[in-house]
Amino acid sequence: MTDGIRAEIRVDGPTGCPVTHVVDRTGIAATDVRRAVSTDGRCVTEEFLLADPLGIDLAETGLEDQETGASEEIGASEESDVEFQRVFDYGDHVTYRFERDRDVACPCETVEAHGSPVTDVDVRDDGVHVAFHVADMAALQALVADLRDAFPSLDVKRLLRSEGEPGTHTLVFVDRGRLTARQLEVLETAHDMGYFSHPKGANAGEVAEALSITRATFSEHLAAAQSKLLDAILD
Numbered sequence: 001m002t003d004g005i006r007a008e009i010r011v012d013g014p015t016g017c018p019v020t021h022v023v024d025r026t027g028i029a030a031t032d033v034r035r036a037v038s039t040d041g042r043c044v045t046e047e048f049l050l051a052d053p054l055g056i057d058l059a060e061t062g063l064e065d066q067e068t069g070a071s072e073e074i075g076a077s078e079e080s081d082v083e084f085q086r087v088f089d090y091g092d093h094v095t096y097r098f099e100r101d102r103d104v105a106c107p108c109e110t111v112e113a114h115g116s117p118v119t120d121v122d123v124r125d126d127g128v129h130v131a132f133h134v135a136d137m138a139a140l141q142a143l144v145a146d147l148r149d150a151f152p153s154l155d156v157k158r159l160l161r162s163e164g165e166p167g168t169h170t171l172v173f174v175d176r177g178r179l180t181a182r183q184l185e186v187l188e189t190a191h192d193m194g195y196f197s198h199p200k201g202a203n204a205g206e207v208a209e210a211l212s213i214t215r216a217t218f219s220e221h222l223a224a225a226q227s228k229l230l231d232a233i234l235d
Contacts, residue, residue, distance in 0.1 A: 003136040004162035006119075009107070009144075012127035013153040016104030018082045019048050019123045022096075026050065032095075033121035037102065047087065047097045048123070110150055114143045127153070148177075183225040186211060186218060 019030045030048040037044055088095040102109070108118045111132050116139075120131035134140045140159075148154045156175070176184065189211055194201015202210075208218035 005134050005137065005140055006131065006158075006160040006162070007134060007140060007144075007156065008120075008129065008131045008158040009147065010127045010129050010155045010157050011107045011147075011151045011153060012155070013151070015128055015151065016106050017108075017123065017128055018084075018098060018100055019046070020128060022048075022050070022084060023123045023125060027125065029125070030123040033123060035108065035118075042102055043099055044102050045097065045099050047095055049090075049093050049095050051093050105150060107147060107151060110147050111143065114139070114146070116143065127155075129157070148175075178228045179225055183221050183228075186221040187225050190218075190222065 023030055032049040035044050035046045082098050082100050084096045084098045087097045107130050111118050116132045118132050122129045190207045193207050195207050205215050208215045
């Protein structure tokens with residue numbers, strides 16, 4: 001059995017990914033996002049698949065209709081000089097290609113800077129979805145920390161542990177940053193004193209006394225901390 005982990009994350013809010021502008025304008029998810037870095041390392045060429053782009057309101061999105069004789073491009077992004085060019089038509093899906101500078105605020109760049117190739121990228125109306133593999137939990141924690149620094153809206157959607165036998169176990173990445181310093185102190189003290197043990201090593205009153213707070217305040221902090229942890233586990 002290996003310690004490898006597959007991580008699936010979502011980044012909402014502003015990013016440097018030009019594909020997000022297309023999704024915002026069309027309301028259609030972009031799938032199969034793939035990228036190649038130029039030999040000098042300065043430029044990235046990306047492709048993505050868009051479902052039936054001619055079935056939407058072209059005037060509102062800026063997509064140009066081939067039947068009018070216009071060029072086969074979505075046009076330049078309002079935020080940049082990126083041009084999206086139609087490169088292959090599957091009938092109900094079309095592949096678009098564009099070039100961009102490499103030094104943009106893109107989740108994929110952050111992931112690959114840690115030596116983990118991006119395996120899947122989709123851009124939907126709720127954000128950029130990225131999947132990648134890491135060797136172990138320590139590597140994952142370091143990568144997620146850098147991602148969260150660059151993209152505070154980061155949401156770790158799913159973690160899968162590599163197994164030597166068929167089947168997988170779902171892992172959950174719990175961000176301790178969701179807890180306030182006081183909530184974390186309450187949890188740690190309660191755990192250290194055996195509050196969660198069976199039989200209990202300490203009751204609520206004893207833990208509250210150790211923290212120099214009232215029993216009601218202890219219960220309030222504990223409930224808030226448990227709620228945040230359950231949100232992460234059950235989401």
